[in-house]
Amino acid sequence: MPAKNLRNNILSIVVSLGLSFCLWMALSGQDMSAVDITVPLELANLPSDLVIKSDVPTSVTFQVLANTAQVRFLADRKPHLWVNVSSAREGNNIFPIQTDSLDLPRGVQVRKSSPSLIEFEAARVTSKIVPIRPVVRGHPDPAYELASVIIEPDTAMVQGPQELMDEIEYISTIPIDIDGINNDANLVVRPALIDLDPALMVTPAEIRVFVNLDERMAEKTFTEMPIAIEVSGSNLPNSAIVMEPSMATISVAWPVSARLGLEASAIKVRVQVDGRRLAEEGGEMELPVLVTPPTNVKVTSIEPVNVKITAPGLIGLSPKAVPLDTGSDSAPAESGAEGQPPAQTSAISPTANTASGRMTRSSQ
DSSP states (O other): OHHHHHHHHHHHHHHHHHHHHHHHHHHHHHEEEEEEEEEEEEOOOOOOTTEEEOOOOSSSEEEEEEEEHHHHHHHHHHHOOEOOOOOSSSSSEEOOOOOOOGGGOOOOOEEEESSSSEEEEEOOOEEEEEEEEEEEOOOOTTEEEEEEEEEEEEEEEEEOOHHTTTOSSSSBSSSSTTTOOOEEEEEOOOOOOTTOOOTTTEEOOOOOEEEEEEEEEEEEEEEEEEEEEEESSSOOOGGOOEEESOOOEEEEEEEEGGGGOOOOOOOOEEEEEEEHHHHHHHTTEEEEEEEEEOTEEEEEEEESEEEEEGGGGEEEEEEGOOOOOSSSOOOOOOOOOOOOGGGGOEEETTTTTTTTOEEOOOOO
């Protein structure tokens, strides 16, 4: 090929490439448009002895010049803006918005931002230890009642500006839901921060809660219950003993879950008399009223606690003259009611509550 023709071909290629490049630049320029992008804003490296008192924007809107492909890239990438506030000081602070942390694609131009500055007031941090109060919502199963709510830890450290700290007396938990529960529960809850100023910091972030239940008790009182006399140690007949009073009022309790249809006949009320001792006491003595309830039933009160026992035939009689027990006429001293063991027997101490002659035992 002649050299002249080769030069002409090379020149044509160069001209074509140049025209193509110009055309691409023209078309690219026509594709560029101004769009707004909003990115989240976070402050980084705030000194540990400072806390921000004022509101700070959570996002910044930028107007950028970009083509369609770049806009699509920005939408997929979801850029994030960080502002380094390590140089913040107590009082008012101003930091300019910079786009370094956005990592924008090549060719994207930032025209403006809103806001263009970040302003906030910082205060020195003070701390305070305050109690934590559990907040309980709902009610347990009807067969149970709330016994206690224990939390660990029971105090929290609050940090923030001094003027806000003066208003904090305690920290509440978020509501602890116990509705319908029928067992003790161990839970983890958070402090309730929604009503606190955002400038306050609370630790710990989690609180362990121990919810304890007690069985709810059904209660019933039986009046005019006859008191049986059981004699041991002698052949002294029951008819030889006078008891005052001869009736008792008995209050009992049992778990609601047991669903007992309790009747008076299921409860044994008695007094145990030692004939020898009665003679030694001159035929007169006070003895406790003993009550044997059914299984799962607790005696909560006995009225009267003690009764007066008198054996007129033994008054002035020597104890040696009292006939010995041959086992024929005396009742067993430790028998239970309706097959119940002696351990079920309940008695109220004669020294308790002597002013009223009555003591109520806890049903719990």
